[in-house]
Amino acid sequence: MLLYYIVLFQNRCSSYVLISINQSLSTL
Known part of the structure; x- marks a missing residue:
């Protein structure tokens, strides 16, 4: 579950x- 939040945060x-x-x- 923690991995899911890490991936979501990185995205x-x-x-x-x-x-x-x-x-x-x-x-520019």
Whole structure:
């Protein structure tokens, strides 16, 4: 069960990083 939360947290973090990178690229 703990592994599920770890994977979920990593997915959320990676998606947040991708979104922030896309936003910073679009402002260039």
